[in-house]
Amino acid sequence: MSIKTSGLHHVTAIGGNPQRNVDFYLRTLGLRLVKTTVNFDDPGTYHLYYGDQSGKPGSLITFFPWSDAPAGRLGTGQATTTAFSVPETSLGWWQQHLKAQGVETSQIRNADNEETLAFRDPDGLQLALVAHPQGDPRDPWDTKLVPAENAIRGLHSVTLSVSKEDATAGMFTDGLGLSFHSQEGNRFRFEAGEGGPGALVDVLVTPETPRGLVATGTVHHVAWRAPDEPTQAAWREELVDKGVNVTSILDRQYFRSIYFREPGGTLLEVATDAPGFTYDEPLLELGRALKLPPWLEPRRDEIEHMLPKLNLPSENNPEQK
Template sequence: MTARTSGLHHVTAIAGDPQRNIDFYIQGLGLRLVKRTVNFDDPSTYHLYYGDEAGRPGTLMTFFPWRGVPAGRVGAGQSTSTAFSVPQDSLGWWKDHFGALGVEPSITSADGEDRLVVRDPDGLVLELVASSTEDPRDPWDSASVPAEHAVRGQHSSVLTVADAESTLRVLIEDLGMTPVSQSGGRTRVAAGEGGPGRIIDVVADPRAQRGLTAGGTVHHIAFRVPDQATQEQWRRELVERGHTVTAILDRQYFTSIYFREPGGVLFEIATDAPGFDVDEPLLELGRSLKLPPWLEPTREDIEHSVQRITLPQENNPAVVDR
């Protein structure tokens, strides 16, 4: 393959109540809601994007929230854990912070890195990693989390599969990632120069039950590509290598292609551009419901179908409902 990913673009998961999701990711994790839009394939529900100030690729966590969605099952064929990068020596602060919110985290160590493990309100497994590698990314200046402890962006994702060999082959040969380490049934690969935001851990667990994608599970993970021309080239090469790949889809803030790797995990390749400020100013990101041009004619129906939500004050200087 001639194309190589530069790292993670975003992770998308399934949630239940959107207000509960917003409160946790803004006040709990200290992220910014950078876009309030809808699921383009099901406009009756939101698509919520969280990240840094501008929603830069590599900082993004996104959700499809469906009220009343049944709980999923975490297992083989899924991304089973999503990790965020935080500064060294900050995990004690985070433990106290989550404790004050009634969330009970645990602190573990893996790959020489200390990790705080917590579940969001839908049971999604999250990790905060005090990485031994310095993370130069600037955090969102949140009222709930001081900058010296704040999330810098994605750190890594864990993929659990029954047989790691074919999954690793896709990551290395088709996405251009490089093997970093291997211990037991866990193999780490990295994009580019490695470090936070560029890491995938593949866990081989032949005894794991097949995962069921629903509430509290990851729907897909997305990898970065700089522009659509590179994406088109990459799509051609993936098809030539035998993958079933979607057409290029317009997601308004980037374009995407999707394919499922042999272990069952759904992969997306998303462009860095144009970004989240194409339809609202940087200072107003996330404050109102934004729709792509092809859904604007049905705005009134969509606004009546989605749940009314309120943003915590720290997301923006001024808060408005939809």
């Protein structure tokens, strides 16, 4: 593989009630809503992007919140845990903070000597906060509810559940340019570039587990970073040459994307770093207004009528009077 990803770009999941989703990720987890737009394939549904101040690649979790969608089922063929990176000394604070919000947690330590706090969001999505011993230099979004000294730095890793590891491992090493890092029992860790928070994927092998069902409370896809469009185009050709069924390059306004499935069944994406979320609104105003791509703008009145109104907590734009 001549082209290699530098790490995770974003994780996209399916949520339920959009207001509940906003309240949890802004107020409970302290992320910033950096873009309020719609699912381009289903514009009657929001697409909400949460991340750091500017929504840098590697900080992002995004949602399609369908209020009437059925509950999903965790299992093989999907990403089953999304982990965020937090300061090493912050897990006690997070445990108390989440408890005060009515969120149950469990604490573990993994083979990399990382302390982890596991919990679920209101729709049942499996999440974790990981305190990496070597720290994480990324700047957080700072709010009164979740101050910078404890705040999420960005994505740490994702866990994929599969019935067998060989073909999935081959996709990560030969298709995405990751390298094998370590094994702990039936969990195999791979890393992009120099590794560390934001560049990790764990492959959990559970052949006895039934196939998962992607719906509310589950991950829809996992996106990996490409630095620019020429690299992405060349990458696509390499994947096609390997016999991978890859989509055409799609315009997502804030990045360009290609999609394909790894052999275990999880939908993967390769997304460009640019142009980013300040493409259509200033940094200080990110997430406040509904943004539509040019081809949907003529339908704005219809789309706004279909979408439930969102009330954004003041934490999203604390400088706003």
